[in-house]
Amino acid sequence: KQEVTQIPAALSVPEGENLVLNCSFTDSAIYNLQWFRQDPGKGLTSLLLIQSSQREQTSGRLNASLDKSSGRSTLYIAASQPGDSATYLCAVMDAGGTSYGKLTFGQGTILTVHP
């Protein structure tokens, strides 16, 4: 059974700092991995999708890497801003016919960027 773990559970940084969020998963047989952000009481916003054959994806100040063999992904946020404050969630979709439409989520990292 796939399990996803995110470290740290919470992170507080001053504005302008570069930071790294970590995600690990127990079963390396995945189709893809997605990073999301969630603002309080809201839905999820997709940040980056990495296919299993890819090593990294970039969007603006965000860079996500994937090391499938070791079951790890990192989300790098450059030059953090107060508007980046949110919960960041990592989710994987397992390979195989029983995985249709199913993402397995980590518990999230609560990020606070203070001015």
Added chain:
Amino acid sequence: KAGVTQTPRYLIKTRGQQVTLSCSPISGHRSVSWYQQTPGQGLQFLFEYFSETQRNKGNFPGRFSGRQFSNSRSEMNVSTLELGDSALYLCASSSLAIVNEQFFGPGTRLTVL
């Protein structure tokens, strides 16, 4: 392109009642997945529909059911509500069968009293 929409946004029900939640996917998307989010359990997969067929189901009791219509809109139903069903219910849509990005709606906040 309009995003995923969910109605209603908020619901208050009492134990024993039933509830129906609705999800309209992004135009052209044929896969709809449902998730339950609670502070204790986090985000958990309920079920997925593709072209009106349930292809996958999570580990939830039979009180949780769903369906998908020919226009890809989906509904989920919870019967005999329990206090523990209070949660944010999220749906997500994607355009292809397996490997595509999922896009989430704003969710329906269900409170069971």
